[in-house]
Amino acid sequence: MIPPSPPLLPQQSALTTAELTLKDGLRALGLNVQLGAHWLVEDVGPKLAQQIDPDGITGRREKLHALVDSAARGTLSTLVTVLQGASAKAMADEPYRSLNFTLLPLADYFSGANRGNPSGLFAEVFYWLLRHSLAARTDAHARHAMVHQLAVDEAFWIVQSAQAGLAQRLDANTATDIDLAQDHAALCALLLRALVTTEPVRDTTLLPWAHADANTEPVPELLQVVLVAVLAVGCVTASGGNLSWAADGLRLGQQIAMARRASFAAALAQGAHDDGAALSAEFKFIFRHI
C-alpha cells in the first residue's frame, strides 16, 4: 500500500514539503534501524538459540547468541555510520544538536523575515526543541516516538493562516503592555493547538499515515513534549532580553510543563468551546509568574 501524500497547505512550497519529507524519512529509517537491531538482539536472537538448543546442554546456545549479537551490532554500527554521513551532508545541524543556539521571542518566528522560506527558521528551531524535549523523557511512549519536521512546518502555516495579524501586532510600537501580554499568550495558545493538531511527535512503529483521531486527546506524555517546546520559546520576551539560550529555555519549559501539565490539558480540552481562551489564560498566568 502506498501512503497518501501529506496535504499541501496553501502557502507551503512543494520544495519545502519534499525536503522535510526526505529528512523525516531519513530520520525514521535511522530510528527504525536502531529499534530493529535491539529487537534482533533482545528478542529474535534468544528465541532462535532456545529453539536450536532447548536444554542448553550442547553449548551451542551461547555461541549462537553471541553470533546474532555480534551480527546485529555490526550491522547497526555500519548503518549508523552511513546514516550519520548522509545526515551530515544533508543537514548542517550541529549547533541545534548540541543545544548551542539562542531562542527569539515567539512572534519573531512568524515575522516572515525570510521571504524565500518563511517557515524555515521556525521548522528548524521547533524541530530541535521537540527532539531535545522528547529525548529527556524515558517513558515507553517516548522510546518509540520521533519528531516529524514536516508536521512542525505544517503547524507554522496553521498559525500563520489563523492569526495573520497577531505577530504584526506584537511587533507594533503602538501596542500597550497589556495587549502584548494578551497577544503573546494567545499566540502561544494558538501554536500549542496547532502542534497538537499536526502531531509532530509520533510513534514511529505506527504506519506513517495513521494519524490519531482528531477528537481523541493527545497522549499526556507527548503533550508534555510539545508543551515544553512552546513554553521554552514563550518564556523569551522582549522585556527579558531578546535572546535566550535554548538549554535554559528547555529547562524552564520542562519544569513548568511537569508542574502544570494537567492544567494545560484541561484548558486544551476546552479549546473547541472557547476558541482557546482558557489555554491563552493559562499561558498568561504562567508568564506573569516566571
Add this chain to the structure above:
Amino acid sequence: MQLQDALIDDWARQTELRSNILRWRWFDAAFREALAQACAQQGAQAHLHDALLCRAFFDWAHDVETHQHLETVDPLDFRHAMAGLLLQHVLAAQLHGPGPDRLLAVHDTANAADHRDLAATLITGIVLSLLQALRLHAGAAKAAVDAELKLYWSSFLENAAQQPATAICYLDRMMGLEPVWSTPTLIGERPAMRAAMATSGVV
C-alpha cells in the same frame, strides 16, 4: 526553629521583593539557597524534587492572585496570609501526596519519623524566613516566633498531613496571630482583615 537571618536581610533589601517572590525563577533560587544554608546548619543533606516545588509554587501563585484585592485592606496581614498559603502548598507536597514522591528527601536520618520531622522543620524555617523578609520589606519589624512552638509541633505536622490548609492557622499561631480554624483559606475572614475592613467601612 532556625531562621536564615542573613538571607532575610538580603531579601528585605531588594526593592522588588514583593513582586520577585511571586516569580518562579526568583523563588526557585531563593528556596534552594535557603535550603542549602538550613541543611548546612542542621548537618543534613536534602534532595529537592523540582517538579513538586514548581507545582506548589504555581498553585500558591494562583491562590495569591485570587485574594490579591485584599492586599490594600491590610498589606502586612496579607503578607502573613501569603506565607500561610505558601506553607500550605509546600507542606502538602511534602506530607499530603498520594504517591511516594516528596518535596524534600532528607538523607541523614535513619527512621521515617525523624525524616518527616526534619524535612518539615526545614520547609517551615524557609517559609518563616520569607515571611520575616516580607515584614521588613513592608516596614514592619521581625516578629518573634512563638516560644511554645515545640508543644504543638507534632499536632501541626499531623494536622497538616491530613488537611494542608491548617498549616495557615499554625503559621499564624507561630507568629502570635489569632488563627481562623474554621475557614483558614478565606483570607477576608482573618481577624486583622475584618478589623481593617470595619475601620474603613468596607464591610
